[in-house]
Amino acid sequence: MDYAKSLSQRLAAPVSKCVSASASMTQQLLAGPAPPPRPYRVCNWDRSLRKGVMAPSLAELLRQAQSALALPAPIALVLDEDGTAVETESFFRTLEEGTALMALSKGQSWTAPKTRGYQVSLSRKPPRRIDVACVTFDLYKTHPKDLGCLNVKATLYGTYSMSYDLRCYGARRLVKEALRWTLFTMQATGHVLLGTSCYMQQLLDATEEEQKEEEKSPVPLQSLLPRSLPALPYKKMLQ
Template sequence: METTSSLFRSVSRRVWSPPQRPFRVCSWNREVKKGITAGTLEELKEKAAQALFITTVLTLVCEEDGTEVDSDEFLITLPDNTIFMALKPGEIWKPHPLLQRGGNKPGHSKPRTGKDIAQVTFDLYRTHPKDVFGSLNVKATFKGLYSVSADFQCLGPKKVLREALKFMSTLLHAAGHLLITSASVIRRIIHGADLLQGQQAQPVEYWE
């Protein structure tokens, strides 16, 4: 009875498992960044710990503003490719040095006195080590209130090869039809020329 119950529980877990979503995690100093996929918060923490080689209990916060992710319900509301920061005990979230208010940008000796209108960030990453080309994430923030993001997924080697083979198959199919049509037209022309030559070779009889 226990075996049947455990089997039913295992099958139910597989059937109702949430879909895998792409995320990115980074270390507290933002020097290491990895791309992973997960369906639940527990799975996300496990894969983040494996990717960043963390053996202790970690806390995940949003890299942008430091909001702690503590439930699956909140994780569902976040978009794909959200960047999380993995914090070990004793580590705290800090804003990015280039995005701190009142900070100086590289190459500028004086602080800015103007007001930000829009900010656009480009992030090139890979979701799988075998990807030929990386994926590009573009995020734009207007006046610090509205943000729009777009993610451009690139094809892996298998998909690139599959699309190339499909294109070659279509091209060869069209070339085959063209050759068959050309051969049929040439055959008709040759047959018509033979008939015309045979008619010209016949003697013409005159009646007196």
């Protein structure tokens, strides 16, 4: 009888462990993943002490604020900008990260800040800055023997972008490319000079031919007569 009782206890122990483990897993699956902690700013009623805390829920935020500000329990949280009470978890989840909150103990109340625009700078995020132009230079190597490659990327107004990749190969290949470009430049310069000289030679030849034709042409009779004597009439010259 005792043996049967001990055997039943031994069999019931692992079964109870499995049941408890499955129940805890089911509870975790139903509850869902825990929300990640988010940053908040908390201060006391006169804003003389400010702290930054991380909390995933309203209950945890109340505990963190009470511990950071060393306030007696219980405490209440309100928005620092207008005094709106934060009492429910659903409203707490609508708050943005970095929201400024005020922790109030019993007998304390919210008061507006003395300096205007102070709370706006704390509770709201800074305005987003739009860059007009952004140029980045990226220097890298594709082979240990290479001199290096340069990638230049320009972005305009954060939307339009263009890039240029300048690849510098090894020193030997770089010298070959430089000599090749030098030879090409010299050949192009020679062709230009040769064409210019041929064109200038044609102009000079044409000018010399015009001068020779003018020398060979007969001189008119009137140009040989002295300018002081009047020219004879055409009829008298025929007689």
